[in-house]
Amino acid sequence: MSTVTEVFVRLPLSSCSEFSVQDLHVATCRAAPQSQGHPIRKIAGWIPGTVVEDAWEQTSLLACAGPGAGLDVEVSLGNGLTSFPGFEDTGVQDDAATFQGPQGREARWRGLVLLEPGSKLRLCASGSGFRLGLGWARNARANMVLAGPPASCPSEETEALQVLEWIEVSYTPSRKHSDSSPAARSASIELLKPTPRNCVHGVWEPLPRDRLRKPMFWPSVQKCGDSWLDSAGRPCDQPPITRVPPETVRVRSVSDAKRPAAALLVVLPANPTSSGVGGMTPNWELVAALEEALYARLGADYEMHVMLISEEGQLPQVNEADVAAALSGSERAGVVYFLCPQCVVGDFRTKSWLIHDVPFFALMERLERAGFPTIWPHPSHLYRILAGKEWPPHLCLSPEYRVPLTTRVPRSSVVADPVRAAQQAFKALAGLRSFVVADTARQGTKGDATHTRCVAKTGYSWKSEGVAMCDGPEELGSALQVMSSNGWHNSFLVQERIDGVVCEGMVFLLSGRPVGKPRYYRFSSHGAVPVYIRRREACDLLGGAAAQDVAEEVMTRLAYRWLSWAQAQCCEPVPFLRIDFLLAPQAASNVEVWTCEVSELGVAACFEEMN
Known part of the structure; x- marks a missing residue:
């Protein structure tokens, strides 16, 4: 019976890794061959792999009889990294996890660390030669935070509600600076334990030595694939041989193709900014947060694919058949759009994640017609109502929704005569106000007695970029004229202004x-x-x-x-x-x-x- 070895890959970034631009190369993804449209890359799921035995595995049982007994150690003797048992100046010292690199030579410490789910680690070093790897977040430099395993991870080795995660510390002597001083070759690891949700600040503490374990059962694997790309979609080298938990390697029959429980396609700007989660900016850290949530819920029973968009002209190139090939093998599938529509034509505008609404909604509707629902943000028809701000004029006369009185100004009216359009808007608001004047829900509204203060808004605008505070028809006319020159909106909102807002x-x-x-x-x-x-x-x-x-x-x-x-x-x-x-x-x-x-x-x- 023909069999195939597979390894479960995850995005090698963490939502809390605080990676820098120089570290974006670690966000590699496997690019499957595409026959028709825009490329789709797999960043999480089962892919072909090979279990590898290297020289380090053969010698690791002999290493570190003295200092550094918690982890295996390798020290360079000039021809690559070779295990060197009994090297008394290299290893984990005392009760805290501290590391002393050998002068003029490379060293690395590898093993397992026992963590509470949700913990974070950071490497503290005065020199620049140290690197810390933790689980899937690899190659972090000194003073950068790496997130530990997310809470509720199934199928992990645990000890008393703690999780074993792979850890690696490496030291490379600087070519520019001398490492003769022991301080320049010293590093330590600090631990931030998870805190209750109502606790704002945690305390960083030294990582105890007794949390370290030897990696006797984690296999080394070579991840295979057609081609590999970095986070910006550029070709990059195949990922190096890495150690993985045994439950992420499987051998199955070629004819026994198990369907994953879920599969997602993430549509993401090719060059996102580096703001973190909660910064209201779609980027790789946000993708990592989504992937962590899937892993916490489903374990290794999902797939995630990414489509990197560098210009809006690529959206019509997305082929439904390619999306079906990537997602149709799962029990449930959907699409996550980390792009936001704006009524401006051209390549990405003021923000990397803003894109013209016409091709954006055309893509959403094509994939929805093909049977792939929108998981984020909303189905296309609802997202149009929300992002286009279509709801205020519809509900401003229903007092139970507490929407300030709103009217729409046609673009043609603004182009013909912006001041007259502004006057008509104030007249419409006055008519609406007279209609609801007896409504007790609106009595007591603060505002100017003559009601000349208003707010002009555009649909498909984000934060306060499409909002203008106006007082009188002249200011409103000027604001509407500016708005009409900055996009393809077919109408503009004019809303009564609520004064006294603190x-x-x-x-x-x-x-x-x-x-x-x-x-x-x-x-x-x-x-x-x-x-x-x-x-x-x-x-x-x-x-x-x-x-x-x-x-x-x-x-x-x-x-x-x-x-x-x-x-x-x-x-x-x-x-x-x-x-x-x-x-x-x-x-x-x-x-x-x-x-x-x-x-x-x-x-x-x-x-x-x-x-």
């Missing part, structure tokens, strides 16, 4: 329930970077604890209403939803709460919580 609150809904307490932020000025504030700061701004409690109760109630509205737009479960609220304190511990934004979370969520 901050904004955010409610995150994951899997149909709020996650934690509302979070708060404010702007020092319009267009400035949002400043996230603590709950006690928001409490002072809102007028005290009683006012904050009432405001949070209202926000939570409105969030559930918006979730019901989303379910009316789409019968499939809506796993992600974020609602932003304007908060304007009133007299007698009362706070006006108005809906400001309904979105897909703006990728400001932690995928580990979406299990």
